[in-house]
Amino acid sequence: MAACVHEGQGKFKMNIIVLHNIVPPDAPADEQDNLVEARHVAEGLEEIGHEVQLMPFGFNMAETARILREAAPDLVFNLVETIEGASTWAYLASALLEHLGIPYTGGSKDNLYITTNKVLTKQLLKSKRLPTAPWNAKAAPGHLSFPPPYIVKPVWEEASVDIDDHSVFYESNAAVACLAQKQGRLPGGYFIERFIDGREFNISVLPTPGGPWVLPPAEIRFSDYPEDKLKIVGYRAKWDDTSFEFHHTVRTFDFEPEDAFLINRIKDVTRRCCRLLNLVGYVRVDFRVTTAGMPVILEVNSNPCISPDAGFFAAVTRAGLSRAEMLSLICQDAMKRRRMPSRYDFNAVALPARLEIG
Numbered sequence: 001m002a003a004c005v006h007e008g009q010g011k012f013k014m015n016i017i018v019l020h021n022i023v024p025p026d027a028p029a030d031e032q033d034n035l036v037e038a039r040h041v042a043e044g045l046e047e048i049g050h051e052v053q054l055m056p057f058g059f060n061m062a063e064t065a066r067i068l069r070e071a072a073p074d075l076v077f078n079l080v081e082t083i084e085g086a087s088t089w090a091y092l093a094s095a096l097l098e099h100l101g102i103p104y105t106g107g108s109k110d111n112l113y114i115t116t117n118k119v120l121t122k123q124l125l126k127s128k129r130l131p132t133a134p135w136n137a138k139a140a141p142g143h144l145s146f147p148p149p150y151i152v153k154p155v156w157e158e159a160s161v162d163i164d165d166h167s168v169f170y171e172s173n174a175a176v177a178c179l180a181q182k183q184g185r186l187p188g189g190y191f192i193e194r195f196i197d198g199r200e201f202n203i204s205v206l207p208t209p210g211g212p213w214v215l216p217p218a219e220i221r222f223s224d225y226p227e228d229k230l231k232i233v234g235y236r237a238k239w240d241d242t243s244f245e246f247h248h249t250v251r252t253f254d255f256e257p258e259d260a261f262l263i264n265r266i267k268d269v270t271r272r273c274c275r276l277l278n279l280v281g282y283v284r285v286d287f288r289v290t291t292a293g294m295p296v297i298l299e300v301n302s303n304p305c306i307s308p309d310a311g312f313f314a315a316v317t318r319a320g321l322s323r324a325e326m327l328s329l330i331c332q333d334a335m336k337r338r339r340m341p342s343r344y345d346f347n348a349v350a351l352p353a354r355l356e357i358g
Helices: 029-048 061-071 091-100 109-116 118-127 172-182 235-239 244-248 257-276 311-318 323-337
Strands: 002-004 015-021 051-057 075-078 150-154 190-194 200-208 211-214 218-222 249-252 283-289 295-302 350-352
Touching: 015 029, 015 061, 029 051, 029 235, 029 323, 051 061, 061 091, 075 091, 075 323, 091 109, 109 118, 109 295, 118 190, 118 295, 150 172, 172 190, 200 257, 200 311, 200 323, 211 257, 218 311, 235 244, 244 249, 257 283, 257 295, 311 323
Parallel strands: 015 051, 015 075
Antiparallel strands: 002 350, 150 190, 200 211, 200 218, 200 283, 218 249, 283 295
């Protein structure tokens, strides 16, 4: 049995601009993927019947604002992740769109600013009593107040940039030395976090008219990893298709019955996270589980990647939805938040009758 999201049947064709990164031809794989994502979204929107235009976004916001005013889109699908290769400025696209009064998909400017900054996210999680690993964000910490192992991570960057086996340390002096060596490498610097050596889960959340829908949880399993190799989803695991990590880091949606309590606990924390952090749009929350069975939030991702091979789209597919249905829900959510008139109805989407709405 299914419930329809709405009764409209796509009464009017919409003019939609897909906003994406400026990606140089020699950009690394994680940045090139933004173009794959943009084409994936544009093709899906065209299949629904809308007119779509791809548009890059950079620092020349006066020119961007002029073009957007002239184009007068009904909606902007915001896929901007970096500006000149830096995630630090990703929130500027949503800030400009809010200033122009143009409806746009995904997280608000506040959502994007907070969740792109891992330290700010952790501070907010802790203030809301949500589980997160201990950390030290000082540029030159003299002492680490929590036990090893430690991981040195960029404050701002996504896509596991500069994360690999050499990012984890078992002695505080080595972690602090690595932090000092890396600090000037990326905008926003680095911080030290307690490394949770345990199972890893990704929980995707899709907006629906009834509220956020927690999609089927995925676990990242480290298949045939040598006993002495760190189990970590680093840059190679995501982007280097010639690497061992890429081919042996496997996503699964299948669990044993004894995992039911843990899975439900993770999903409950995800709902609380979305609610307490006032997240809107589509979201992914990443977890690690301690040896005591405690789920700990690794990262909160507003506007996670929805490329064909991304974890979010895999969860959408596992839930039984098509690309067109996913995009319809995301776009409908954006128009609803801007209280746009009903003439912008999207094709009805059939959802399971019993959704775990949080």
